[in-house]
Amino acid sequence: MSVLSANEVFLRYDSAPSMFKKVQLDDVVMHASLRVEAGKTLAIVGESGSGKTTLARSIMGLLKPRRGSIFFENENIYNVSPLFKKYIQSQMQMVFQDPLASLNPMMNVREILEEPLLTHRYLLKESERNQKVSDAVDKVGLTAADLQRYPHTFSGGQCQRIAIARAIILEPKILVCDEPVSALDVSVQAQILKLLLELQQQMGMALVFISHNLAVVKLMAHSVSVMYKGRILEQGDTDKIFSAPQHPYTRDLIAAVPVPMYPVVHNNKGRLPFDVGLQVVCTNGCIYLDRCRYRKNVCQLSQPPLEDCGANHKSACIFANKLL
Template sequence: MSTALIQTRNLKKYFKTPKGTLHAVDGVDLEIKKGHTLGVVGESGCGKSTLGRAILRLLEPTDGEVLYDGKNILNYDKKEMIDMRKRMQIIFQDPYASLNPRMTINEIITEPVKVCRTITNKKEIEKKVTELMDTVGIAQRFINTYPHELDGGRRQRIGIARALILDPMFIVCDEPVSALDVSIQAQILNLMMELQEERGLTYMFITHDLSVVKHISDEIAVMYLGQCVERAPSEELFNNPLHPYTKALLNAIPAPDLSSRSKSKTVIKGEVTSPIDPKPGCRFAARCPEVKAECTLQNLELKENSRNHFVACTLYNRDYSMY
């Protein structure tokens, strides 16, 4: 029996535009085991955030399946989805824009409880809020303050508390530290890892910062223009990247030692392919230094190259179906 809490099968999200159909998420297959973290990385505009929102049905997928504990939630009606909201939450990227400036910290944290009606007793709600504020490291003296009175780190802690108040099992973390100072980033990441261990949480951690994703993720999925081009355990991906795009991303990570300055950096050249009505073939082909004729003939599937290491590339076209 699968231990995966979240699975997607051929998940797609398209948007109609005046110039055609934009393929924001195009046939993504992934799974996240219970209590684990899947890091999703890629350039801005590759569809990371759209993928997270489609899994939560904040954006309705165009096609495919989203399985929670083996059940396809895309078949759920409005009443069933309200119940699912208690199990799946999101931490947004911008702690400045994601909090209502007209609500106090107390009102922001308690809003999900009032919407889902999980707790009706006022004293129980107050107790839950104060406990959560202690958990995420917010002093109780801030309970009646407004978001503009707090710094970015405290605001993001409020966003985490709001996501936790319904006691979810799965949380989409949409670049939760990218808008914060480096020192605050470390504090928030450590907090999230502690919460995961204490509560058995399952994360989908979206980021463009590879050093961050290595720190927190058990497995990493690399996206390019709406498609997953490589997926592997975190350590395996960093030690043995296969896809040319993954190699270029890892090569771009700044090294802290001065001796690395003499090493040459791989620069991705060429124009980004349009995600509007894309032609068949690998979407990285126009920028790939190892492109071959067959790269543009048909769409490439994510195949297992070695145990638990999947890649969509003509350089690795052996059949590993025996595994």
């Protein structure tokens, strides 16, 4: 069963809101469709500017799509009663990239953790609230003594634990993690990944895991959506995406990851061609056209839609299943 689904979402940022007009920028996300299964992990992979964070914000109810809809358990989250919206908010929580920036520097850990409870569980007695706070702190591996401390006295990894504790305190069904480890030290990243996996197992929540790190994604996710310039180019089960990618971009991306191994096994499939700075202004063609090694003339005609190329596997390339 899917707890969350996005259908043909189309998002666009309005820049510099002014009193008299709204300036429109480039399209940020186009035709994005996703399904998050209960208790499973969906990863959204992409480089900077791919629109993955924008899509995540939209899923969280922070950015209304121009077109398309986002459903939480069959309810359109942008079209529900305020009461139900509040319920949805309590069921979807987020963890951010920069842990220190995601914690209010003026609040101590207890106040930070109490905030979701005060917002959604305001009927709780103080003793029950304290119990929930200490449970959450316990789950993420901090101690009760840490409750009185302020964020700036913690290291990055510990701050991320606090942020995770805040996110899980309401026992949400969905946890959206936006690059949760990329700002952390290498030796601490694995701690946080393990913690997320453990919590998922304990609490049975679904994860939306946004990352640019393919190795991390392969480890964490059950299914993957690969985004490029605002479009989902490939989507499917993790093992299929990594063992038999059906879009040239996915292939290039996987080949580009430096592997800590010597001698380096260079992937014969080659690596991404140089970004030579000739921005091909092509309004109709495939968005990956200018860097694609498999391009043919036909690719200039139109952007191929995301179509099935196997069971639970979609690709937006007309040569899917025919790539060598």
